[in-house]
Amino acid sequence: MKQEVLISAKEVSVHYPISGGKLFGPKPVVRAVENVSLNIHKGSFFGLVGESGSGKTTLGRALLKAAPITSGIVNFNDGEVNYNLSNMDAKQLKDYRSRSQLIFQDPYAALSPRMTVRDIIAEPLEIMKITSSREETDTKVREIATKCRLNLEHLRRFPHAFSGGQRQRISIARALVSEPKFVVADESVAALDVSIQADVLNLLKEIQQEMGLTFLFISHDLSVVAHVCDHVAVMYFGRLVETAPTRELFSNPRHPYTKALLSAIPSLDPDAVNTAQKLEGEIPSASNPPPGCKFQTRCPNAIDVCRRDEPLLETVGEVSLEGEEHNVACHRWQELME
Amino acid sequence: MTRLLDVENLTLEFDTDEGRITAVDEVSFSLEAGEIMGLVGESGSGKSVTAKSLMKLNASNAVYAPESKITLHLADGPVDIMSLNTSKELQVVRGGAISMIFQEPMASFAPAITIGDQMVEQLLIHTSMSALKAREVSIEMLNRVGIADAATRFGQYAFELSGGMRQRAMIAMALSTSPKLLIADEPTTALDVTIQAQVIDLMKDLVKDFGMGIVFITHDLGVIAQTADTVAVMYLGRVIEKGPVRQVIGNPSHPYTRGLINALPRLDDLDTPLSPIPGDIPSPLERPNGCVFSTRCGDYMGPKCSANIPTFSHISPDHMVACHLHQQGL
Numbered sequence: 001m002k003q004e005v006l007i008s009a010k011e012v013s014v015h016y017p018i019s020g021g022k023l024f025g026p027k028p029v030v031r032a033v034e035n036v037s038l039n040i041h042k043g044s045f046f047g048l049v050g051e052s053g054s055g056k057t058t059l060g061r062a063l064l065k066a067a068p069i070t071s072g073i074v075n076f077n078d079g080e081v082n083y084n085l086s087n088m089d090a091k092q093l094k095d096y097r098s099r100s101q102l103i104f105q106d107p108y109a110a111l112s113p114r115m116t117v118r119d120i121i122a123e124p125l126e127i128m129k130i131t132s133s134r135e136e137t138d139t140k141v142r143e144i145a146t147k148c149r150l151n152l153e154h155l156r157r158f159p160h161a162f163s164g165g166q167r168q169r170i171s172i173a174r175a176l177v178s179e180p181k182f183v184v185a186d187e188s189v190a191a192l193d194v195s196i197q198a199d200v201l202n203l204l205k206e207i208q209q210e211m212g213l214t215f216l217f218i219s220h221d222l223s224v225v226a227h228v229c230d231h232v233a234v235m236y237f238g239r240l241v242e243t244a245p246t247r248e249l250f251s252n253p254r255h256p257y258t259k260a261l262l263s264a265i266p267s268l269d270p271d272a273v274n275t276a277q278k279l280e281g282e283i284p285s286a287s288n289p290p291p292g293c294k295f296q297t298r299c300p301n302a303i304d305v306c307r308r309d310e311p312l313l314e315t316v317g318e319v320s321l322e323g324e325e326h327n328v329a330c331h332r333w334q335e336l337m338e
Numbered sequence: 339m340t341r342l343l344d345v346e347n348l349t350l351e352f353d354t355d356e357g358r359i360t361a362v363d364e365v366s367f368s369l370e371a372g373e374i375m376g377l378v379g380e381s382g383s384g385k386s387v388t389a390k391s392l393m394k395l396n397a398s399n400a401v402y403a404p405e406s407k408i409t410l411h412l413a414d415g416p417v418d419i420m421s422l423n424t425s426k427e428l429q430v431v432r433g434g435a436i437s438m439i440f441q442e443p444m445a446s447f448a449p450a451i452t453i454g455d456q457m458v459e460q461l462l463i464h465t466s467m468s469a470l471k472a473r474e475v476s477i478e479m480l481n482r483v484g485i486a487d488a489a490t491r492f493g494q495y496a497f498e499l500s501g502g503m504r505q506r507a508m509i510a511m512a513l514s515t516s517p518k519l520l521i522a523d524e525p526t527t528a529l530d531v532t533i534q535a536q537v538i539d540l541m542k543d544l545v546k547d548f549g550m551g552i553v554f555i556t557h558d559l560g561v562i563a564q565t566a567d568t569v570a571v572m573y574l575g576r577v578i579e580k581g582p583v584r585q586v587i588g589n590p591s592h593p594y595t596r597g598l599i600n601a602l603p604r605l606d607d608l609d610t611p612l613s614p615i616p617g618d619i620p621s622p623l624e625r626p627n628g629c630v631f632s633t634r635c636g637d638y639m640g641p642k643c644s645a646n647i648p649t650f651s652h653i654s655p656d657h658m659v660a661c662h663l664h665q666q667g668l
Contacts (some may be wrong), residue, residue: 197614226605250605264531272564279532282500
């Protein structure tokens with residue numbers, strides 16, 4: 001059965017103006033996200049990976065209508081409503097805000113120190129006027145707090161009394177209390193210790209299945225993504241370079257960048273011989289992009305065509321019955337398979 | 339190999355408004371020249387405080403217990419670091435015999451002074467070089483850590499460098515005084531994986547070339563496996579397991595070390611669900627009696643664990659663990 005698509009992005013670009021340029025000429029821009037197309041299926045745990053500066057956060061925010069979409073179309077269809085994000089009136093936007101939510105990276109910065117945990121979790125309900133009485137709000141807050149394994153006694157306390165893992169659970173409860181359909185988790189476990197990270201990941205996964213949520217999980221940590229996501233997209237310099245179902249991506253990476261990322265993860269085995277090629281250099285400056293493929297400056301396999309033409313996403317193999325496909329943007333992926 | 343550093347019974351408390359907090363509790367380890375020792379633990383385990391003690395860099399409310407002893411073995415005799423008090427006395431070790439690399443290189447460079455001036459300044463303080471020579475040495479060092487166009491970078495400010503480059507500049511700065519001991523506090527945590535791999539390779543090369551010892555602090559066991567020779571695992575201020583990295587990671591013997599390893603998401607095994615260590619690290623004000631890990635331990639054995647502090651027992655000649663589980667037979 002073909003899965004339903006919840007979010008579909010077609011050739012989405014996000015450009016930010018920067019200072020400089022000629023007085024009457026076109027304003028220079030930073031192309032934070034360029035020509036990204038992807039489908040996120042309903043109920044999936046979709047991973048978005050890349051290094052800092054690759055545009056993954058900006059893309060996540062564009063899908064939430066929290067970053068300006070310069071061109072392209074983002075469509076949201078949860079069966080009840082169907083929105084084109086670039087063309088919503090105020091009422092639709094307000095409704096979309098309750099259907100989509102964001103969980104932030106730093107649980108220390110994301111919670112107001114002056115509000116009790118109960119007030120923090122209840123705030124979205126009050127602002128969006130989802131509940132009509134205090135009793136109703138309290139019931140909802142207690143329900144979601146239980147789901148997020150928070151001690152109900154703690155609802156009266158202030159955030160400073162909690163550890164990083166507990167705070168992240170409060171952030172999750174706040175994001176989920178309005179019963180959204182689509183949640184963007186932006187590096188939500190990056191600030192946590194490994195033992196707590198595992199706990200929060202298990203919680204996210206559990207809640208996702210229980211509530212039928214669709215997650216966009218943004219992370220720079222491939223091993224975390226491999227464990228929780230069912231589909232992964234790899235970004236580099238504002239472009240998608242490879243997308244595939246998780247197992248397919250990790251067992252058969254096609255893009256040289258994906259291969260390099262995978263080989264850069266330090267293995268727990270001290271004797272593991274790292275045969276893969278290590279990347280030289282760093283991600284190029286966004287205000288001065290290289291011509292052709294954006295990865296050519298660091299790619300060990302770059303040839304002339306890479307320095308001239310920008311590769312487009314091509315499908316590897318066949319599209320499965322469920323509509324799952326493996327796409328890669330590389331001129332040489334077929335040659336490099338051998 | 340020659341012994342470089344001996345830390346014996348290091349105990350450190352902080353005087354705070356809420357009472358005395360034990361941050362480091364009877365920590366002992368030693369380091370040879372040319373060796374990389376990993377110091378692993380969660381946030382709040384005391385690993386950074388331990389490392390800062392080596393240069394007495396902790397805040398002024400730190401109280402070192404009298405039996406604490408840190409000895410740095412230099413060519414012209416051992417230095418008893420605990421006996422150094424004034425900043426003048428400490429200059430021998432701070433930035434001289436011991437250098438430190440911090441986690442966030444952006445926060446560690448002065449923003450309004452060029453990278454070059456900062457590098458030259460410390461050379462002028464710690465060596466008898468002329469300013470011209472110091473400039474030469476600094477540029478050479480920047481070159482050595484793989485910064486292209488070092489002479490230009492020398493005149494730039496920290497904000498003009500990318501994250502990976504800043505961390506390299508930080509390493510270059512730390513090494514230009516040719517320290518005997520380098521303390522690296524989470525040097526790769528803020529970096530992307532591909533850059534992290536570059537920095538790890540660089541540090542391993544430098545150890546080979548310069549023969550110094552490194553105390554490498556991190557919470558990432560994968561990084562430790564790839565860089566360190568020996569490792570000490572810390573929890574709530576105590577070392578609970580230590581030994582050669584192969585033995586500790588291959589045969590983790592403390593329930594906490596096992597917990598840390600099982601909580602790591604592994605790429606070679608996607609089917610086993612992640613298993614977190616239950617509970618949170620307790621507040622330092624509520625330090626458990628007995629074994630510090632007893633409140634979260636899956637192998638908790640009752641009063642023995644909650645009343646008595648376990649001593650070290652040997653798994654192998656070099657591999658030691660502080661857990662009552664391993665003391666039954668003895």
